[in-house]
Amino acid sequence: MKHWSIFGGAMLSLVYLAGCGGGSGDGSGSEGSEEGGEGEADEVEVIGEDSEDATELTFWTFNEQHIGIYEDAVERWNEEYEDRPIKLQAEVYPIEQMNNNLLLSLQSGSGAPDMADIEISYFANFLEGDVQLESMNEHVEPVLDDMVEERFDIYSKDDNYYGMPYHVGATVMYYNTDIMEEAGVDIDEIVTWDDYVEAGEQVVENTDSMMTTVEVDEHFSFWPLISQRGSDYFNDEGDLTLADDTNVDTLQFLSDMVNEDEVAEVTPGGFHHSEEYYGYMNDGGAASLMMPTWYMGRFIDYMPDLEGKMEIRPLPVWEEGGNRTAGMGGTGTVVTNQTEEPELAKEFLAYAKLSEEGNIALWQELGFDPPMYTVWDDEAMDEPNPYYDYFDDDIFDTLLDLNGEIEALNITPDLPDVQSEIHTNVLNSAVRQQNQDPEEALKQAEEAVRSGQTEE
Amino acid sequence: MERSETMANKKTFSLKGILHFLNSRKVAPYVFVSPFIVSFLVLYLYPMIQAIVMSFQQVLPGQTTFIGTHNYQRILNPTFFQALGNTATYVFFTVIILVMIPIVLSVFLNSKSLYFKNFFRASLFIPALTSVIVAGIIFRMMFGESENSFVNELLGLVGMEPVQWRYGAGTGMFLMVLLASWRWIGVNILYFLAGLQNVSEELYEAADIDGASAWQKFLFVTMPALKPVIIFVATITIINGFRMFEESFVFWENSSPGNIGLTIVGYIYREGIQQNDMGFGAAIGVVLMLIIFVVSMLQLKFFGAFKKED
Numbered sequence: 001m002k003h004w005s006i007f008g009g010a011m012l013s014l015v016y017l018a019g020c021g022g023g024s025g026d027g028s029g030s031e032g033s034e035e036g037g038e039g040e041a042d043e044v045e046v047i048g049e050d051s052e053d054a055t056e057l058t059f060w061t062f063n064e065q066h067i068g069i070y071e072d073a074v075e076r077w078n079e080e081y082e083d084r085p086i087k088l089q090a091e092v093y094p095i096e097q098m099n100n101n102l103l104l105s106l107q108s109g110s111g112a113p114d115m116a117d118i119e120i121s122y123f124a125n126f127l128e129g130d131v132q133l134e135s136m137n138e139h140v141e142p143v144l145d146d147m148v149e150e151r152f153d154i155y156s157k158d159d160n161y162y163g164m165p166y167h168v169g170a171t172v173m174y175y176n177t178d179i180m181e182e183a184g185v186d187i188d189e190i191v192t193w194d195d196y197v198e199a200g201e202q203v204v205e206n207t208d209s210m211m212t213t214v215e216v217d218e219h220f221s222f223w224p225l226i227s228q229r230g231s232d233y234f235n236d237e238g239d240l241t242l243a244d245d246t247n248v249d250t251l252q253f254l255s256d257m258v259n260e261d262e263v264a265e266v267t268p269g270g271f272h273h274s275e276e277y278y279g280y281m282n283d284g285g286a287a288s289l290m291m292p293t294w295y296m297g298r299f300i301d302y303m304p305d306l307e308g309k310m311e312i313r314p315l316p317v318w319e320e321g322g323n324r325t326a327g328m329g330g331t332g333t334v335v336t337n338q339t340e341e342p343e344l345a346k347e348f349l350a351y352a353k354l355s356e357e358g359n360i361a362l363w364q365e366l367g368f369d370p371p372m373y374t375v376w377d378d379e380a381m382d383e384p385n386p387y388y389d390y391f392d393d394d395i396f397d398t399l400l401d402l403n404g405e406i407e408a409l410n411i412t413p414d415l416p417d418v419q420s421e422i423h424t425n426v427l428n429s430a431v432r433q434q435n436q437d438p439e440e441a442l443k444q445a446e447e448a449v450r451s452g453q454t455e456e
Numbered sequence: 457m458e459r460s461e462t463m464a465n466k467k468t469f470s471l472k473g474i475l476h477f478l479n480s481r482k483v484a485p486y487v488f489v490s491p492f493i494v495s496f497l498v499l500y501l502y503p504m505i506q507a508i509v510m511s512f513q514q515v516l517p518g519q520t521t522f523i524g525t526h527n528y529q530r531i532l533n534p535t536f537f538q539a540l541g542n543t544a545t546y547v548f549f550t551v552i553i554l555v556m557i558p559i560v561l562s563v564f565l566n567s568k569s570l571y572f573k574n575f576f577r578a579s580l581f582i583p584a585l586t587s588v589i590v591a592g593i594i595f596r597m598m599f600g601e602s603e604n605s606f607v608n609e610l611l612g613l614v615g616m617e618p619v620q621w622r623y624g625a626g627t628g629m630f631l632m633v634l635l636a637s638w639r640w641i642g643v644n645i646l647y648f649l650a651g652l653q654n655v656s657e658e659l660y661e662a663a664d665i666d667g668a669s670a671w672q673k674f675l676f677v678t679m680p681a682l683k684p685v686i687i688f689v690a691t692i693t694i695i696n697g698f699r700m701f702e703e704s705f706v707f708w709e710n711s712s713p714g715n716i717g718l719t720i721v722g723y724i725y726r727e728g729i730q731q732n733d734m735g736f737g738a739a740i741g742v743v744l745m746l747i748i749f750v751v752s753m754l755q756l757k758f759f760g761a762f763k764k765e766d
Contacts, residue, residue: 100729107517125732129516416731420711428713432623451533
């Protein structure tokens, strides 16, 4: 069956190679198979190709949107530094494939691009062993005071900053004002999570919608909530504290919203990036959604019917004076040590991500809340764009208000293991199936991560 | 002129010599098998040895260290056993289904009284030509969780509640086995049909004279004659079952709720590639290899494949 066909294929190609004879046949054969193994990029975009003698840099990403920011940066760079222009080749791959390819090429010492985007859940894998990424300290340190520092800490190891963030990822609550009005709820009256659940009961009673949805296949319901409460998967020393009291209590809260109070339901499709969810939300399935600010783009792209109806507010608090947000998600852009132009690549990356213009572009191009908070009240941020058209105008007033309430996430090499437990077991058994109580589920996950821990 | 002629002669002579050498009785067989030997050495033996070495290492960029049997000690964890359990269940069901059903179908397809024989043969074989991934995506849509998905709508017609196919352990296993069965039945029918061509007509004639019923003929003539094919099909189904990856991947990618779709190969992929723990992944791979070896041996012994033909 499968292996016969593979065997047959190998046989045929060998016969073919033997027929060709000589090195040339051999060479083209192996080249072809190498390409097949790496897979084609979904999209390749060459930016700045008209400039002659430009230094070529390759860039891998998993999100086509992200390229926008570099288009802008290359253009400005090539105008400003005419003597050393850049030609950026941006390649988009599916996220899993990109991470696997990048890991393997850094492990084996060849085949990596000059620059790459690494998503936060995967980042820890790249900090193991001798880090194969270039330290960005010389560019980061001078501007660190203007930045939301926590967003740099998550991509660092031993005081070296490797990943340049795209956004703060402040988690906020998106309310569907139509449904809220129908239910008779004033969203500005919702201050605590208790208020939120109460409002939810009103929504369920008076409308056909649910108050919100809880992710069970991804972490964007659980992680922001524990981070908001100052907890995390790991403590500051990097020890696993997955099953601590705050986390158990938070998971209980999520489960109660779905199963006891019945104001929320399990997200259709399992997570807030599924096709099923986009359709459900667009049709007014739920009255609110907790996601980071970078989720705005999804509203615009996938939920056109909600334009003008959605308003953004800080998260309800757990106790008076508590944090009203949490920094979530994120992607660090790195320079790999396989680049032939480390200085140029680093300087360009800093130019794109650490400058004022770059940070303003992050908002204007991508709708992200830029890590440099000193630009948040810049005039350029008020210029009209699709995000302001879709949502209310005071997005950055809300964000400025929240600055300082963002806790750092503790990233360790075991993070991918924890995420995998959260996605497969914990939320599913505690919230969807209810065959374990939150404490059991978290304890079991902790156990599983411990048993898989590598020797330090 | 003369000189160049002798050179040309010399050249043809040496070319002849080489051809002669390659064609000689002693050398020719090796020449013909050499592609396979080389591919075996380069593509199978070398990676295998490398994997065994790696299973004793912690492999990190620039820091590869031997850590003894630590990787193997970590294997005996609940996730691994769950993967093993899932895989074993999958193997059990696929072997039963992919041996029994194709035998029955191939006997029907071989029967003289069946009309549209070629049409049925072709339509049963077509699934084998599709890719698991493509077929799997269609399966996933048909078995979607909403009540509007194809299968749930059928269930609704007979008054049953919609099922969340991809979220229960039982239904999840059902999906994987169903996909594999749908895809491979045609191929196995082909093997059995080929086997049936070798059953001697005289045996059936003799059975007729003895007054055997159709069922008795199937049981005592057809089945023994098909035994080598059954052994072959069962063996490759077992091996492929243990190596299964795609059937689970198309339904859940790499994280299924409660790991209901996690297979051993999926576990290797998750630990070795995604979590960058190649040493551990290699150790699981070595254990998987041993499991397949032992199970195949037991099965071959059980079927009596090692006994000499009488």
